[in-house]
Amino acid sequence: MTPRRTPPGPLDIDAxxxxxxxxxxxxxxxxxxxxxxxxxxxxxxxxxxxxxxxxVRSGAKRATAELVTEFAHRGEPLPRIGAHWxxxxxxxxxxxxxxxxxxxxxxxxxxxxxFAFDEGEDDRxxxxxxEQHRVYWERTCAARGARWSxxxxxxxxxxxxxxxxxxxx
Numbered sequence: 753m754t755p756r757r758t759p760p761g762p763l764d765i766d767a768x769x770x771x772x773x774x775x776x777x778x779x780x781x782x783x784x785x786x787x788x789x790x791x792x793x794x795x796x797x798x799x800x801x802x803x804x805x806x807x808v809r810s811g812a813k814r815a816t817a818e819l820v821t822e823f824a825h826r827g828e829p830l831p832r833i834g835a836h837w838x839x840x841x842x843x844x845x846x847x848x849x850x851x852x853x854x855x856x857x858x859x860x861x862x863x864x865x866x867f868a869f870d871e872g873e874d875d876r877x878x879x880x881x882x883e884q885h886r887v888y889w890e891r892t893c894a895a896r897g898a899r900w901s902x903x904x905x906x907x908x909x910x911x912x913x914x915x916x917x918x919x920x921x
Contacts, residue, residue: 757797761844765791768838768846775836775849775915782836782851782914789836790828791846796892798842804873805841808848809919813872814912819889820857820905825896830907831855836914849915860885860902867908 768791776783794804794816807813823830831837831852839848860882868881886900893900912921 756799758799758842760793760796760798760801760842763791763793763840763844764846768840771846771849771915772836772838778917779914785834787836789838789849790831791838791840793840793842793844795842796888796895801840801842805839805847807872808839808850808913811921812876813870814921815867815870815872815908815910817863817867817871817885817909818907819893819900820907821898822892823907825898831909837911848913848919850911851914852909852911854910856908857905858908859905863906863908870910 772789776787793801794808795801804813820830833852833855835852837850837852838846839850840846863878863881865878868878869876871881874880874884889900889904913919914921
């Protein structure tokens with residue numbers, strides 16, 4: 753049986769800006785080097801977005817991986833260390849502000865067990881990370897008319913939750 757995949761809702765940019773403004777007001781020093789931020793979500797469905805956001809809230813997930821080609825497809829620059837993003841749930845409502853603390857670009861086979869563990873998904877093993885990400889990237893690439901390959905570059909990002917205070921690391 754294929755898991756349910758409800759298309760995600762549009763991102764609520766206005767509400768995300770309210771969350772972002774509250775963070776900046778409380779922590780102006782955090783944006784001294786630049787206040788750029790993106791508004792985005794994890795996953796490609798309401799169900800997956802909400803599941804992954806739940807792992808972030810619980811503290812299990814402190815890393816994420818995205819294909820370089822996906823950033824290019826969306827017309828977005830790659831993230832930078834110190835940058836922020838407002839993470840939304842599957843319906844597009846903003847939930848958390850995250851700050852990028854580590855980045856590297858690697859291929860599928862270069863991802864290590866420590867990174868897989870920090871992504872916090874499934875049993876947190878490298879085996880399950882590879883199985884689940886292969887399925888995910890084959891699906892998302894096909895949806896935009898592309899084909900995924902193990903040699904595709906992947907942005908490996910570690911982050912901290914910085915807002916709201918009750919969820920911050």
